[in-house]
Amino acid sequence: MSARALMIQGTGSDVGKSLLVAGLCRLAVRRGLRVVPFKPQNMSNNAAVTADGGEIGRAQALQARAAGVPTTVHMNPVLLKPQSEIGAQVIVQGRRVGTTKAADYQVLKASLKAAVLESFARLKADADLVIVEGAGSPAEVNLRATDIANMGFARAADVPVVLVGDIDRGGVIASLVGTKAVIDPADAAMIEGFIVNRFRGDPRLFDEGMRFIEAATGWPALGLVPHLSAAASLPAEDAVALDRMGRAGGGAVTVAVPVTPRISNFDDFDALRMEPSVSLVFVRRGAPIPVADLVVLPGSKATIADLAAFREAGWDIDLAAHVRRGGRVLGVCGGYQMLGRSIADPEGIEGPPGTVPGLGLLDVETVLTPVKALTRVGGRSLSDGVPLTGYEMHVGKTVGPDAGRPFAEIADTAGDTGARPDGAVSADGAVVGTYLHGLFAGDDQRAAWLGRLGTASGLSYESAVEAAIDAVADGLEAHLAVDRLFAIAR
Structure with a gap:
């Protein structure tokens, strides 16, 4: 029946x-x-x-x-x-x-x-x-x-x-x-x-x-x-909900997220939004990136177009100033691709074929490819050995000298595919790129990031969602x- x-x-x-x-x-x-x-x-x-x-x-x-x-x-x-x-x-x-x-x-x-x-x-x-x-x-x-x-x-x-x-x-x-x-x-x-x-x-x-x-x-x-x-306390799906979000929390640590027109998977920030020690700021077009402890470039459904919008907003200048002040930067998926020296789209996956310069904060280059990675993963961040879980959802391959310092070692959770590197880290460790979504949902990994910013986690995220x-x-x-x-x- x-x-x-x-x-x-x-x-x-x-x-x-x-x-x-x-x-x-x-x-x-x-x-x-x-x-x-x-x-x-x-x-x-x-x-x-x-x-x-x-x-x-x-x-x-x-x-x-x-x-x-x-x-x-x-x-x-x-x-x-x-x-x-x-x-x-x-x-x-x-x-x-x-x-x-x-x-x-x-x-x-x-x-x-x-x-x-x-x-x-x-x-x-x-x-x-x-x-x-x-x-x-x-x-x-x-x-x-x-x-x-x-x-x-x-x-x-x-x-x-x-x-x-x-x-x-x-x-x-x-x-x-x-x-x-x-x-x-x-x-x-x-x-x-x-x-x-x-x-x-x-x-x-x-x-x-x-x-x-x-x-x-x-x-x-x-x-x-x-x-x-x-x-x-639950993940929002529609960008309509994102429009209602501004500054969340009043913690001592500020995390800024520039909101590009085709931002994707912005639920990556839900756990940070709930952290009592964090002030999470979604930065809108027309406003500068504020003084922050961490700036996160989020995922994008149209990376090259969003990179152009990022520059039009003047955020490339703000981000460079943030780095000069000693601030930390994290790029997730499309945001990781933007941080590199260039993004090439030879097959016109996102629009007209071509290559555009990236923000140049990581010494890597990305080529967009038709094959899409869709994988749940587990692993550890290499700088500290802290366990992590997340998922990949992206097109493109990113290579270069800074990818020789990967952010993490990961493996697919659905099968024994062996460990592989993910992401890139700048020579001074201040700029990190990763293809992993869901990074902050893990209590251990989120606590490690907040520890590097000088504060502690006060949240069990999965329990809070349940x-x-x-x-x-x-x-x-x-x-x-x-x-x-x-x-x-x-």
Whole structure:
């Protein structure tokens, strides 16, 4: 017997769907169910390497953690990773299949429905319950004909829908009632109820609002969820969330992260954001890199374009001054590539073929290649022998004299491939580059970095994430009709 399924859709992006699915996954586990998350189509440059060696959206990895199951590429069969304002890399069942412009993708989507339904069937075959997350909004009727993310999937797979609105952004009554007004009646018939999310204040003040939505839509109210503070301790997926981040914490040590247009995997900094001794600053275009103890150049989905944006912001000058003052620099993945002497893209992977000069803080050169490294690794940093874990997710090979002083010795955790070097370190040790994402999530490695900056760690990160998932689940248990929600699944 295949699993039952339930789909959480939203009236728009960033209404809290991902977090609700994660919390519901944990609540299903508490009820003794084998539950798996699923998102047919995602758009995000925050991705995770799966246990079966592909990549999916970071939110689905968090949801799998909440469900207590290994990640698989089938949890997010279509992942779009934006590389420009109008184009994105297309990942299908964990592997890159090409790059497409937004207009062309609307044609391509029709051919991807089979992969989406195949992945969904695979998950259903080994679960009691599949909780599906939509993308964007079903009210985007201009995209409905080729939709695979919302009602197009729900109707093809016969999955009932619960619609979520975000009261914190305002207009929640109009967004829920308006969705009913504009979507096809057959799509509206798939919706079995609604949730209002992120309420602040006395919930009794919105009783009349809930009744109005019920009367106007014919959908039953399934809960009014308050703003859950524990959500701040969980990885954010959307760049929309990054826009809300500025300076986090008030610790004595300052870590600055310049935010480039195509920043990727910015969850690399979640553990630092939670450290009591750290003040984490996300630097926006138009602002200088502040005086800091450590400047981290993050990953990028379009390294050459982001390097140009870095220079246009004047951050290359700021970074050079930081190094002259004796400050430390860490480049992660694309940020590591930027720190070298040059980046070559002979095959036009990111854009027109060519070579551009790097920032010249590491004596290495990078050549972008079509083969993408997608690997979970473990190992140790060589300067101090401290253990580390992380993952590689990059195109390109980086070589040069400073790579002769590698940052770490690593090995794939999925098989016995033997130890190999990673990264590069400048002659004076002040500038470090690595291809490893997730470095700061490990308590030992994070403590070692903070120790070099003159402070101590006060955080057990993995325990904090587990506690936050449980706290979110507790909040949903208290404010949602959870058993009724699970009963809707079919």
